[in-house]
Amino acid sequence: MTSPTYSLYPVLAQIQDCPSVMIPLNDDWSLPGTFTQQINRANCKLTFLVNPHAPSGKLFDTETLSTIASELNSVLLIDEAYVDFVDVNYDSIPLVCDNDNVIILRTLSKGYSLAGLRFGYGIGAEPLIKPMLDKTRDSYNLDLIGQQIAEAAISNRNYAMENCQKVANERNKLSESLLELGLASEASQTNFLLVTIPAEFVCTAKQLYEELKVRGILIRYFAEEKLANKVRISIGLPQQNKTLVDAVKSLQL
Amino acid sequence: MTSPTYSLYPVLAQIQDCPSVMIPLNDDWSLPGTFTQQINRANCKLTFLVNPHAPSGKLFDTETLSTIASELNSVLLIDEAYVDFVDVNYDSIPLVCDNDNVIILRTLSKGYSLAGLRFGYGIGAEPLIKPMLDKTRDSYNLDLIGQQIAEAAISNRNYAMENCQKVANERNKLSESLLELGLASEASQTNFLLVTIPAEFVCTAKQLYEELKVRGILIRYFAEEKLANKVRISIGLPQQNKTLVDAVKSLQL
Missing domain, CATH: 3.90.1150.10 (Aspartate Aminotransferase, domain 1)
Structure with missing residues (x-):
């Protein structure tokens, strides 16, 4: 992951006893040119990018992400918690279509003003997502009322936007x-x-x-x-x- | 854990790559006399008992549980999902007061008819619970509406009973x-x-x-x-x- 990044990631890695590699961003919050090489060399299995980045608010463009995805030997997780506030042209879905190793995480907590709901979702290619659904997904991860509120919120995207x-x-x-x-x-x-x-x-x-x-x-x-x-x-x-x-x-x- | 037991437990252990030991119940669904010895010998770290037991519906009495708790070298987790339906004298709270290694899990899914809510809670001695709260508890485990429904349900226990x-x-x-x-x-x-x-x-x-x-x-x-x-x-x-x-x-x- 980058340094700095969303502060819960290092904490979660620690809880799982999972070693993590922190790669400092440049002073302008851009990614260092050797980002993928450093990650590949450390044999990381999962790479986290928050985009737009927290806490800087900076957006990495899709060309950069596409290059990283194709060069990485690991899964690239793009945390798009803040994506609904992006006001320039940005569409990360083609990354998922083009790369089996990309998963995008989104949440209703920010753009949909539903921080109390704790509802998020992931988007990824079928070969990446299917084992998670079949093998490791929690059986009881969403309550019924939360699901219904989330459905209602997503079906009125204009209001959120x-x-x-x-x-x-x-x-x-x-x-x-x-x-x-x-x-x-x-x-x-x-x-x-x-x-x-x-x-x-x-x-x-x-x-x-x-x-x-x-x-x-x-x-x-x-x-x-x-x-x-x-x-x-x-x-x-x-x-x-x-x-x-x-x-x-x-x-x- | 016992065999049979709540069928999700072996699955969850497998997802975590955690070896598990299944100890067959007697034909009348009672615990074998060597239950604790078998578990201690296998160096288990966590022992699961579902009480009342699923799928037999049988209740283990508190004397039995108390003896097990004091003899076990591991944490004893008592899953009381069905406890609200017990119609004989049964109170497991003294087990928690007397043994630092006992944790009781309860849910609103059964006795409170709130299966869609996915709300559960644990009861244990402070030395056992505190590290879970401080170190390994998920930061975002309950949504706000779920919390409010659960509070309302618990505060009207008579209706549920x-x-x-x-x-x-x-x-x-x-x-x-x-x-x-x-x-x-x-x-x-x-x-x-x-x-x-x-x-x-x-x-x-x-x-x-x-x-x-x-x-x-x-x-x-x-x-x-x-x-x-x-x-x-x-x-x-x-x-x-x-x-x-x-x-x-x-x-x-």
């Missing part, structure tokens, strides 16, 4: 407001912003996290070297975003 | 009706009957399963030597139980 568009608009507005306060963020294709706290700011990233927490605003701080001067801010409702911006302003007074 | 009593009454009636047709069943403390098809009956157990299936009635047949002349019949609504009895009668004409 309108909400995603609203979140994307708010994301762009919040990004501009924070920039006016001296806080630049990465270009994001997700429902969050990775914001850099510059050395000359009134407080550090960690202090910002703590100050906002006291005010009832939860943002994410990562205790990792590469992310030490950054925070991740999820896009809220317009009023919530305004409350955040006002709180940051009040710290600067 | 009234339904269990109805099922137990129907169970006893069905057992008598089948006996009149020549089909004896084990004394059951669950919501099902294990019924023996005698050699002189009009058909074998497997044929009975198939004949009823054609008529839209699903009962359980086990392709195992010890259960080859038996079927397991879940208790239905009064009308459903009558339909079953009528169907068996029609086969005998």
Whole structure:
């Protein structure tokens, strides 16, 4: 997997006593040119890519993914938790059609605003998916009401996509407001912003996290070297975003 | 684990590549006197007992369980899926208080009539439970609506127990009706009957399963030597139980 990545992956690997290989991203959050070689050399069996990437919000393009899939000796799992917020041309389904080693994971937790439902699904070529269905799938993995809610949600995709568009608009507005306060963020294709706290700011990233927490605003701080001067801010409702911006302003007074 | 036992356990062990030891029950479904010695000798780490037992419907008493728990070198998992249908004096909670190696599993699928909810819980001493909570518990194991339904169900235990009593009454009636047709069943403390098809009956157990299936009635047949002349019949609504009895009668004409 990449470093950084979705923080639960290393934890899950550890629970399974599974050794894992972390490959640092470049400073611009792009993949190092030797990504596949490093993974193949380590004989990994499963490769995780979060796309759009968390916590940077960056999207890897399908050409890059296609090259990786064809060069990897392992299964490539693409976690598309945030894919519904992508506002450029991106379609990963051909990757599944062209490569037997690609599995795409999606969730209703983000784009469909159903975080409480815990509903996700995978897309992969039949030779990859079939053994999971026949041999290792949990017999009791979804409750009936969850299935029905998920069906209803998926069958009204337009409603979800309108909400995603609203979140994307708010994301762009919040990004501009924070920039006016001296806080630049990465270009994001997700429902969050990775914001850099510059050395000359009134407080550090960690202090910002703590100050906002006291005010009832939860943002994410990562205790990792590469992310030490950054925070991740999820896009809220317009009023919530305004409350955040006002709180940051009040710290600067 | 015992043989027979809940049929998913050997399957789950296989999925995890975990070797398992099956210890045959006595002909009256009681535990062999050497049960704990056999398990300790095989160095098992986890021992499964289903109580009341599936598919026999028999209840192991707490004295037996207490002796096993104190003699075992492993964790004793007692699966109480059917415990709400027990109509004799049985309280397993002291086992958890007295033994750090006992975990009790319960579900709302049977006694609370919530099979579609997939909600279960475990009860164990803190030293046993705490590492599971801290280290290996799935972060996303229950959806919000499921949690709320489960809370509502558990807080109205009387309603569930009234339904269990109805099922137990129907169970006893069905057992008598089948006996009149020549089909004896084990004394059951669950919501099902294990019924023996005698050699002189009009058909074998497997044929009975198939004949009823054609008529839209699903009962359980086990392709195992010890259960080859038996079927397991879940208790239905009064009308459903009558339909079953009528169907068996029609086969005998």
